[in-house]
Amino acid sequence: MIDTLLKMFWxxxxxxxxSFGGMSMIPLINAEMVSHGWMTATEVSDIVAIAEMTPGPLxxxxxxxxxxxxxxxxxxxxxxxxxxxxxxxxxxxxxxFFERFRGSxxxxxxxxxxxxxxxxxxxxxxxxxxxxxYVAGSSVSPGALAIGLVSVFLLLKxxxxxxxxxxxxxxxxxxx
Amino acid sequence: xxxxxxxxxxxxxxxFRISWFTFGGGWSMIAQMQKDYVEKEQAIPAEELLDIVSVxxxxxxxxxxxxxxxxxxHQxxxxxxxxxxxxxxxPPILILSVLTFCYNQFQDNLYVxxxxxxxRAAVVPIILxxxxxxxxxxxxxxxxxxxxIAACVLNVCFHVNCVILILxxxxxxxVAGRWKEARA
Numbered sequence: 001m002i003d004t005l006l007k008m009f010w011x012x013x014x015x016x017x018x019s020f021g022g023m024s025m026i027p028l029i030n031a032e033m034v035s036h037g038w039m040t041a042t043e044v045s046d047i048v049a050i051a052e053m054t055p056g057p058l059x060x061x062x063x064x065x066x067x068x069x070x071x072x073x074x075x076x077x078x079x080x081x082x083x084x085x086x087x088x089x090x091x092x093x094x095x096x097f098f099e100r101f102r103g104s105x106x107x108x109x110x111x112x113x114x115x116x117x118x119x120x121x122x123x124x125x126x127x128x129x130x131x132x133x134y135v136a137g138s139s140v141s142p143g144a145l146a147i148g149l150v151s152v153f154l155l156l157k158x159x160x161x162x163x164x165x166x167x168x169x170x171x172x173x174x175x176x
Numbered sequence: 177x178x179x180x181x182x183x184x185x186x187x188x189x190x191x192f193r194i195s196w197f198t199f200g201g202g203w204s205m206i207a208q209m210q211k212d213y214v215e216k217e218q219a220i221p222a223e224e225l226l227d228i229v230s231v232x233x234x235x236x237x238x239x240x241x242x243x244x245x246x247x248x249x250h251q252x253x254x255x256x257x258x259x260x261x262x263x264x265x266x267p268p269i270l271i272l273s274v275l276t277f278c279y280n281q282f283q284d285n286l287y288v289x290x291x292x293x294x295x296r297a298a299v300v301p302i303i304l305x306x307x308x309x310x311x312x313x314x315x316x317x318x319x320x321x322x323x324x325i326a327a328c329v330l331n332v333c334f335h336v337n338c339v340i341l342i343l344x345x346x347x348x349x350x351v352a353g354r355w356k357e358a359r360a
Contacts, residue, residue, distance in 0.1 A: 092245070105353070111349060113345035120327025
């Protein structure tokens, strides 16, 4: 068990150190969870939805969920500690040397490369999740596809808030 | 000593309270901090809060956690930062622990399965909507567009690990940034 806990801690460290803001965590979480067999891609979709419905940052919500699933409260604490490692190390340093971090050129330059790459792997995870979310058995599920299209329309054209869209999708899921 | 403990407690309690209502990725929390600490209490000038937010955002990890720590540190040093961070993380852990318990219990219920199937169909659109909002800041020229496409293709078609891709992006950013500035 200790072995699994250490592995989970390390996984969430990696997720923490390489993610910059909310959504960029999803591809990393998906890759780490699925490759270790801790969660399926379907469950990753569920946690994204749950995290969007509840307060708190996505990273913490995912870490708690994944940790709880694998090893209860202890697992949750270990995973949350992992995902907080950047804050507990880099941020602690940044607070002490705040003047140097403020408007640092190196940080800005790094972001020049990291932002587009994050965007690229976010599109990547959308492809991966689509494969599981819109396919039932060996064929495309028309119901799921319809809900997906309605959601795109409501989010992009009608500017609906995310929790509202999720509630509607749940209702449509019951009916279809 | 007593004053310090009091300060820590108030930081913890403040972030504990607002953490219950931070839907939609942190920005609502920063708006709240702006209202309470900048306008009402005048504990920090607006520019300094902005600086804290921009540093917290450019460091990896959860932005809210970074901002809470930096703000707590600004107010009361390392213990203050820790108190603010603990305050921020408690509510999501509590809520998610309960929800995960329910998820485990009801995952196999027929109605729950149906609802979850619907919800899953909305997840990719939700990610898409969030990604499009960030797209303009992330992809500003041909260079960043190529990087974005390359990362996507390498990840999806060649299964290159996300961590490795991000680290490559970091190095490319450092090099390209220097090169661009040298040319300008």
